[in-house]
Amino acid sequence: MSQFWSLISRELRLSVRHGADSLGALLFFLLAATLFPLALGPEPDLLARLAPGVIWVCALLAALLPLDRLLGADYEDGSLDQLLLCGLPPAAIALGKAIAHWLVTGLPLLVAAAPLAVMLNASTDAMEPLLLGLIAGTMVLSLVGTMAAAIVLGARRGGVLLPILVLPLAVPVLVFGAGAADAAASGLEARPHLLLAYAVLALALPLCPLAAGAALRAAAD
Amino acid sequence: MLRDVAFAMQPGNALLLLGANGAGKSTLLRVLAGLKRLDGGQVLWNGQDIAEDRPAHAARCAYLGEGNAIKPGLTAVENLRFAAAGRDVSPALAAFDLTPLADLPARMLSAGQRRRLALARLLVSNATLWLLDEPTLGLDAASVGRLGAVLAAHRAGGGLVVAATHLELPLPGADTLRLGA
Numbered sequence: 001m002s003q004f005w006s007l008i009s010r011e012l013r014l015s016v017r018h019g020a021d022s023l024g025a026l027l028f029f030l031l032a033a034t035l036f037p038l039a040l041g042p043e044p045d046l047l048a049r050l051a052p053g054v055i056w057v058c059a060l061l062a063a064l065l066p067l068d069r070l071l072g073a074d075y076e077d078g079s080l081d082q083l084l085l086c087g088l089p090p091a092a093i094a095l096g097k098a099i100a101h102w103l104v105t106g107l108p109l110l111v112a113a114a115p116l117a118v119m120l121n122a123s124t125d126a127m128e129p130l131l132l133g134l135i136a137g138t139m140v141l142s143l144v145g146t147m148a149a150a151i152v153l154g155a156r157r158g159g160v161l162l163p164i165l166v167l168p169l170a171v172p173v174l175v176f177g178a179g180a181a182d183a184a185a186s187g188l189e190a191r192p193h194l195l196l197a198y199a200v201l202a203l204a205l206p207l208c209p210l211a212a213g214a215a216l217r218a219a220a221d
Numbered sequence: 222m223l224r225d226v227a228f229a230m231q232p233g234n235a236l237l238l239l240g241a242n243g244a245g246k247s248t249l250l251r252v253l254a255g256l257k258r259l260d261g262g263q264v265l266w267n268g269q270d271i272a273e274d275r276p277a278h279a280a281r282c283a284y285l286g287e288g289n290a291i292k293p294g295l296t297a298v299e300n301l302r303f304a305a306a307g308r309d310v311s312p313a314l315a316a317f318d319l320t321p322l323a324d325l326p327a328r329m330l331s332a333g334q335r336r337r338l339a340l341a342r343l344l345v346s347n348a349t350l351w352l353l354d355e356p357t358l359g360l361d362a363a364s365v366g367r368l369g370a371v372l373a374a375h376r377a378g379g380g381l382v383v384a385a386t387h388l389e390l391p392l393p394g395a396d397t398l399r400l401g402a
């Protein structure tokens with residue numbers, strides 16, 4: 001178990017030293033969301049209606065950015081072999097990578113989402129379901145993204161394949177997460193949407209690391 | 222592709238893999254590490270197929286591939302810590318004359334120093350079976366001598382060494398296995 005935490009600690013340290021990936025994702029998130037009022041116009045009601053969807057889509061796309069290097073660097077420099085020989089099961093390695101990705105990408109996006117929602121004039125009723133949904137959503141994105149990053153390891157044009165693999169798999173949590181905020185903004189119950197978003201997380205939590213672990217072993221083979 | 226490869230090793234043994242480029246030396250090392258699966262045949266450790274318990278086999282292997290697996294953003298010490306799993310890394314750094322560079326980011330190390338750092342990982346791993354792919358790549362004569370001393374000490378303690386190299390490697394008394402292209 002200590003080796004698992006040691007892996008996460010190593011990944012976090014690497015992310016801090018190469019802060020450009022995480023910072024790039026955060027800046028992309030902020031900039032992309034800022035473009036919507038410029039493109040759609042500053043009408044407060046329109047922005048309030050679109051805010052949850054805009055934030056969700058921008059978060060989804062921003063979380064994709066660092067995925068290419070999540071496992072690719074380890075594959076290229078031989079670290080993947082060392083990870084597979086560290087005594088942890090491949091699925092645990094994948095889970096560790098996903099947790100580290102969430103901590104350095106998902107969590108900052110989550111923190112930035114609140115002021116962004118205020119900027120987009122999101123309804124105060126929608127704020128809590130939006131953030132609760134994004135917790136599940138960013139976690140699912142990290143899990144699915146790690147799985148996809150493992151699957152495309154060693155593939156030519158893997159960076160192009162990544163979004164094609166991740167985006168369709170992120171649709172359920174996007175629908176339920178954004179739906180929760182929309183429902184709350186319309187005065188409806190957000191809880192069923194949130195429960196479904198967390199059900200997707202409950203599915204992804206065991207399945208994605210297992211699939212990613214198998215893909216990591218196949219990549220080393 | 223590897224065919225008709227069979228050998229056995231005892232504690233303290235060393236095996237030198239020889240052969241032309243593409244003969245399968247690196248592949249055999251990866252098979253022995255359990256990183257590459259076999260289409261047929263077995264690798265046995267004390268009579269047990271390594272495929273039956275890969276995590277246990279991984280714990281007894283230290284593998285040095287063509288890539289050094291060194292993270293440029295981490296210091297020399299930090300690069301060793303994960304493999305060390307709580308063990309002291311100072312003796313390993315000292316064995317390869319890396320103590321003065323311990324707190325430098327690995328991106329500031331030369332190619333030879335990075336190779337030495339990758340070799341130091343063998344020492345902190347506590348593994349019995351050392352699998353080395355071109356271990357002397359980029360090393361100067363003094364570093365090759367240090368590696369020879371480290372390998373001798375490992376073998377004296379009952380460890381096993383399997384190495385593939387085209388360069389001079391101080392492995393006295395090692396058996397050789399020539400792989401055909």
